[in-house]
Amino acid sequence: MKKRKVVIAVTGLNAIDNPGPGISVIRALKASKRFDCRIIGLSYESLEPGIYMHDLVDKTYQIPLPSAGIESLKTRMAYICSMEHPDVIIPNFDSELFNFIKISDALKSELGIHSFLPTLEQFESRQKNNLQAFGKKHKVTVPLTRILNSLQDIAALKPALNYPLMIKGKFYDASIVYSPDQAAVAFNRIASKWGLPVLAQEFVDGLELNVTALGDGEGNTLGAVAMRKQYVTDKGKAWSGISISDEKLMKLTRQIIKGTRWRGAMELELIKHSEKGYCLLEINPRFPAWVYLAVGCGQNHPEALVQLALGEKVPEFDSYDVGKLFIRYSYDMIVDLKEFEAISTSGEL
Amino acid sequence: MHIKKNLALSDTGFVFDPSTGNSYSTNPIGLKIIQDLKQGKNEQDILKGLASEYQASNETLEKDLMDFMSVLKKLQLSEQE
Numbered sequence: 001m002k003k004r005k006v007v008i009a010v011t012g013l014n015a016i017d018n019p020g021p022g023i024s025v026i027r028a029l030k031a032s033k034r035f036d037c038r039i040i041g042l043s044y045e046s047l048e049p050g051i052y053m054h055d056l057v058d059k060t061y062q063i064p065l066p067s068a069g070i071e072s073l074k075t076r077m078a079y080i081c082s083m084e085h086p087d088v089i090i091p092n093f094d095s096e097l098f099n100f101i102k103i104s105d106a107l108k109s110e111l112g113i114h115s116f117l118p119t120l121e122q123f124e125s126r127q128k129n130n131l132q133a134f135g136k137k138h139k140v141t142v143p144l145t146r147i148l149n150s151l152q153d154i155a156a157l158k159p160a161l162n163y164p165l166m167i168k169g170k171f172y173d174a175s176i177v178y179s180p181d182q183a184a185v186a187f188n189r190i191a192s193k194w195g196l197p198v199l200a201q202e203f204v205d206g207l208e209l210n211v212t213a214l215g216d217g218e219g220n221t222l223g224a225v226a227m228r229k230q231y232v233t234d235k236g237k238a239w240s241g242i243s244i245s246d247e248k249l250m251k252l253t254r255q256i257i258k259g260t261r262w263r264g265a266m267e268l269e270l271i272k273h274s275e276k277g278y279c280l281l282e283i284n285p286r287f288p289a290w291v292y293l294a295v296g297c298g299q300n301h302p303e304a305l306v307q308l309a310l311g312e313k314v315p316e317f318d319s320y321d322v323g324k325l326f327i328r329y330s331y332d333m334i335v336d337l338k339e340f341e342a343i344s345t346s347g348e349l
Numbered sequence: 350m351h352i353k354k355n356l357a358l359s360d361t362g363f364v365f366d367p368s369t370g371n372s373y374s375t376n377p378i379g380l381k382i383i384q385d386l387k388q389g390k391n392e393q394d395i396l397k398g399l400a401s402e403y404q405a406s407n408e409t410l411e412k413d414l415m416d417f418m419s420v421l422k423k424l425q426l427s428e429q430e
Contacts, residue, residue, distance in 0.1 A: 207369060228370030242370040245355065322367040323357065 003036035007084055008306060009113070011042045012092030012289075013050025013057065018172075018235045019328075021092040023049075024292040026056045028302035031295055035306060040084050046344045052335045059084065062347035066096045073099050074106060081111040088114045088309045090302065092286050094171045097123060116217075116264045116309040118285045125260065126283035128170055128199050138259040140252065140280045143202035143271075154183045157200055166201040169194035174236060176203060201281075206273040208232070209246070211253050212291050214301045215262030216308065221254045223301050223317040225294040230325070238290055240327040243297045243320060252278055265291075265305055293326040350418055351428040352386035366426060373424065378403075382417055383426075392418075 008029055012020030022041070029037040041060035043051050051060045061080045064072040080086070089107065091100040100107075101120050107113040117123075125134050128145070135142030146157055148167075157165070157180075167186035168174040171194050175186040183200065190198050213224040226249050229238040253268060267288040269281045287302060294301050297320035304314045343349040357365040362380045364373045375383065378399070385395045392414060399410045421427055 230370065244370045245367040323365055 005036045007038045007040060007086045009040040009042055009086040009089040013041050013043050013048040015049045017233055018237055019289040021287045021289045021291055024289055025090055025092060025287055025302045027292050028295045028300055032303040034303060040086055046340060051343055051349055052333055052339060060349045066099050070099050070102050074103050078111060086113050088306050097285055114309040116305050118263050122260055122262060123285050128168060129197055135280060138256055141276055142280050143204050145199055145201045148187055148198040148200055149196055151184055151187060154180050161200055161202055164203045166203055168199045168201055170197060204271045204273050204279045206271040209270045209272055211268040212288050212294050212301060213253050213266050214304055215257040217261060217263030219258040219261045221257045222304055222314050223299040224250055224253045225297050225299055225320050227293060240325060241290055243293060243322050243324045245322040290326055297321040297324050352383060353426055353428055358383060379417060
């Protein structure tokens, strides 16, 4: 099959110990049998490793931080479009998705950049502070969660929540704490980094399972691969994992996608508790950093997402290989100062 | 005892549970027992097979088989009753 040339803009180039999904997504796109992809990296900081991975990323442009707002993002995207004409954009950070969802129609109508993102309603419904209500609505067990807007709220956690419990940021970060003092330390650390509110969540012990999935926006699950974390870093990130076969988990995934009519990529983070069953910890509205495992298992979700973004019909993946592992590694690139200078001063490389 | 039907076994004694992602190594006797269980053999049939192959008293074989099966149960390699 002759590959079709497409230009795809991708964020999340921070392939660090708490990696963004960008590099995995790009590797999936490069493995596409349908598309010959030119990759435009979109970065926020000059030391995101993906900027310098020239075998994967053809050109990189810095974009404004999400806090700069929608207008500055639109302006920057218009400039990038004038230089590169991307066909599709795949944002990979929770914190940037709100802005990209907001401007997705304008990107398409004014700049011709397609995307396939969750709706704003879907995005908001799975926010950590809404997850309890989400669980109730979609009949999924969610650990008891309380919103913390100040240090004073920690004292009010008992008796509903007992220690140990999890203190979580609204976008990222989570710490297990064993006392109110530890909870206060975690609250201050997370609030200063990610803002308020912070969440306190019941700690559930069990098998850590994740699912990467793709919804067509009509209630159908086009693909889903379940993974069990095998090696977890001190930041709680999977450094290796293995694809597993769990029909109940697949059923739950299909139930969530059908109930929400989910549009685009998602990652489910769950704990399988010996008595409570599957407890949903988070729904990430994007591909996970381990999405390349799905490609290794026979389901190229990023390629399918590009097809969806371009308005093409995508058949459902009906199976995947079980027992495939991903194992991350760290790797030192040698980078010329001129490259660092270029991205730092001109915002392009 | 009903062992999980989807357990993957290799000749080297590597056992993979696809529903949890857990993997284990067992010796040739353990592998033989798991293979027998997968084939649906009961404890008495497995004991007969072991007795024909190993020079040990029935009591020893029975105790070792029960010990091994309790390990399999503990590792949640048996089907939920």
